[in-house]
Amino acid sequence: MHHYFSLLHIFSWLDCVEILFFTFIIFKFSRWLRQDQRSNLLGYFYLGATGLLLAHLFDLEAIKQFYQISWPIMLMIFIIIHQKSLQKNFVAARTLTPAKYPEQGSWLSLIMGAAFKGLQHKKNLTFVIEGKDELEEFINKPITVNSPIQESLLNMIIESSITQSETMILLTHYGKLIGLNGSWQKEIDPLWLDKKYETYEIWEQGALYWSHHIDALVFQADPLTKTITLIARGTRVPLLTSDKATSIIEQYIRKNQLPPLQKKTQSQEGALS
Amino acid sequence: MNNLKSILCSNYVTFACALILGYSLWLMLSHNQIIQQKITIPVTIYKTKNTVDITTSIEAMIEGARHQLRSMYYHPPKVAIYRDERPGNPVQIYADDILLPETLSVINYWPHEITN
Numbered sequence: 001m002h003h004y005f006s007l008l009h010i011f012s013w014l015d016c017v018e019i020l021f022f023t024f025i026i027f028k029f030s031r032w033l034r035q036d037q038r039s040n041l042l043g044y045f046y047l048g049a050t051g052l053l054l055a056h057l058f059d060l061e062a063i064k065q066f067y068q069i070s071w072p073i074m075l076m077i078f079i080i081i082h083q084k085s086l087q088k089n090f091v092a093a094r095t096l097t098p099a100k101y102p103e104q105g106s107w108l109s110l111i112m113g114a115a116f117k118g119l120q121h122k123k124n125l126t127f128v129i130e131g132k133d134e135l136e137e138f139i140n141k142p143i144t145v146n147s148p149i150q151e152s153l154l155n156m157i158i159e160s161s162i163t164q165s166e167t168m169i170l171l172t173h174y175g176k177l178i179g180l181n182g183s184w185q186k187e188i189d190p191l192w193l194d195k196k197y198e199t200y201e202i203w204e205q206g207a208l209y210w211s212h213h214i215d216a217l218v219f220q221a222d223p224l225t226k227t228i229t230l231i232a233r234g235t236r237v238p239l240l241t242s243d244k245a246t247s248i249i250e251q252y253i254r255k256n257q258l259p260p261l262q263k264k265t266q267s268q269e270g271a272l273s
Numbered sequence: 274m275n276n277l278k279s280i281l282c283s284n285y286v287t288f289a290c291a292l293i294l295g296y297s298l299w300l301m302l303s304h305n306q307i308i309q310q311k312i313t314i315p316v317t318i319y320k321t322k323n324t325v326d327i328t329t330s331i332e333a334m335i336e337g338a339r340h341q342l343r344s345m346y347y348h349p350p351k352v353a354i355y356r357d358e359r360p361g362n363p364v365q366i367y368a369d370d371i372l373l374p375e376t377l378s379v380i381n382y383w384p385h386e387i388t389n
Contacts (some may be wrong), residue, residue, distance in 0.1 A: 006346050009300060009339050018303070023288075024293030029286045042287075049294050056301050227349050
């Protein structure tokens, strides 16, 4: 080997193979840590590794021993934190290709009508409009439907005994009915929610929590006020007229974010994220 | 700040950091590893005190801890022998004739004798 390699304690090509082996593992691990957008895990990893190198360089035995004992634990913490973040971001990584349907307003007015008609049949229908994040991992749907929204179909759903009184109806953002009798796959621990949201209904608490993590829009007609309560992006917008709610949903579908709302109607709230 | 983050997150920088960390980790783990190294040692045979008779070299297998082997490059081993035999006879080389740093040892060497 060349003299310069000897200065680096490298005396054979096998040493290079060993170094490349460690480099490859660290590179793959670094790239994996880098995928976590929520916390700067890669930065912390570099910081920890630099600490170990300095301890080795200056022969700080106590710190070296501490590292030897705690490195596996540190790596486990990195993995757990990362997995948690991945879990939260899971659907964000799986985006759906939007299909364009020209008559957006028509199907929205149909489901608005269905929401109020459901109240006449004593059914609180919660409509969940899927955004770019796939809902399949988050919502159970015992009845799968794959049909464009039609008035007759909605009437049949409302009047059918199969449809539960408190149920979720899943729709795509281009006007397709995809599921009935849906429910969130995971129940929300009350500790996750701020105490001031305890007064909200269960569907609102669930929608506030999950809409922090996915871009679905959830709404329901209020039987008392005969208005629409809409929740998206962790924001609850109550007391909307049917027209106003339709307009907001249209804008949300187009831009994937809620339009700026008047303070009267908007209450920025949500679950602890 | 975002620019710095994007630079640090680029594949090249990540690989460079991984290379540094990989090398350091390897060095830490193999610091005290005993390894063998084949080297060429110059041999000088003197006829009289200041008269060089033969200049040649031998191959030797040296053993020592990795971090100690590096000292060979600061203090290169050598062999210097005074020929007290008649010219024409081969000169025997013994392990003790190979001058090495104390922490290193000779496993084997060849040839064992030098002829004219």
